[in-house]
Amino acid sequence: MIFTAPDVDGVRDSLKTSRRVSPLRSRLVARSVIVASLSTLTLLLTALAPSMARADCDPAGRDIANRLMTYTGQLGERNPLRLVLRPSSGGKLEGRYANASSLSDTYLTGKLENKSRLHLTEFDAGGMPRATFEGDFTANDDVNRQRGAASSCEVISGQWKDLRNGRSVPFELALASIQSGKIDHLYGVAGVSDDDTLNRAATQFRKGVLDDRRDVVAQSMRYPLRVSLHGKTLMLRNPKSLLARYNEIFTDAYVRTIGAAVPRLMFARDQGVMLGEGAVWFDASGRVIALNRS
Template identity: 35%
Template structure:
């Protein structure tokens, strides 16, 4: 089985181990970043009961820059803030005109309040607190985010690590694929794949050499569980490495031109 098989599907396990080591050797011993750090910290979670969001931040000393998006909108909102006393933070959200439209006031807890990490001692793996709307709104909601990965690249050009020249192209193509899978548009899905491609499923693997073959095998590949996994992922601010750009937990990988290069239905 190639590196796009079980290795990639289980990559999140290796990532978790690497992340724990990275934080363990932090120069500060807390959630501030090194002055010259260029790592992107990618978080996933919710605001309120069910508003699914993805957030990416960089932390240089105690200064925070970043962006986040809602799964329902897929438009990045700029973030600026600071780490206070190593474990608390205040992060403001800005619209395109520079007006504050929201605030994340919270902490990096040492224990996960929702138990995702069990009783493990945490450093920066979880962000919890209160999100409040800007302006004259008094809306306040709890938020809970967990660290998904740390990657290279920059906020302006995160996918360069995979050789991509145009981040907007990657996002547009990934979103088009994601939307097509959700509505069962076989032709559009097939048109966004780079051939030949090897499809991995619980029953083994199959090489697909052209779009017509993928359409014929579509229902075998895109099972209800696989469609659900893809649908729950956010095709924005995705994990990236030198081999490609990942949607979900290794379910789909995109190449530097935005085409799908791996489908892993395990």
């Protein structure tokens, strides 16, 4: 719908034709007509504008109660973020988050109010509150429905606030996976004894890719290595065979995909631990066992 602005000159001309109205009153009447017209226009545009509706996420639901819900997205414009939440009875929340440059996970505690409003607090080394996540579960019909959870738990958006300086940064996260396990030992199902050892291996591999350190990347693999490429599966037998096809595998797009992934708080299953949305898979020792090019 297209709205036409009020004809101000026409209003003034019509007022001038009446000898009973003073010039001052003419200006006041004209101004009131314009303001009323613009107010009506504002109300109409506000009514037509899309809004982000809140959604209910019931932590007592059988699909998510006491399970680990992993969310991925952005903190600000360029900071990939990964958040793991464990909801429990009474709306209590326990969590951990990390970004691509994190050397450790940040522990969170909080609560869920009215099944939609999220309050999370992170603490410094001395146990003092350092920052907060305040947000809402929001409705999003476009999120993939095959993730195994109700749509009401799929998207979180809000503000992260630094309590020391008051700086606030927006965040938006989408549900990536739901799994069982312990929040401080996510990779146990994959046979990993120490999560930090695998995190370090994943971080080293990711840095090697981004820095174009091909020797580091080649030594990060467990051979024979499965590579999904051009709709086919290749088996590379040794570092030499990987280096021979390196440019074909590690394209700019694939390097960007790896760079956007957070090498901590990763999804795990019995077959291994995955970086990003399955772009790279690691075994229990931290060796790369599969590269998946989309």
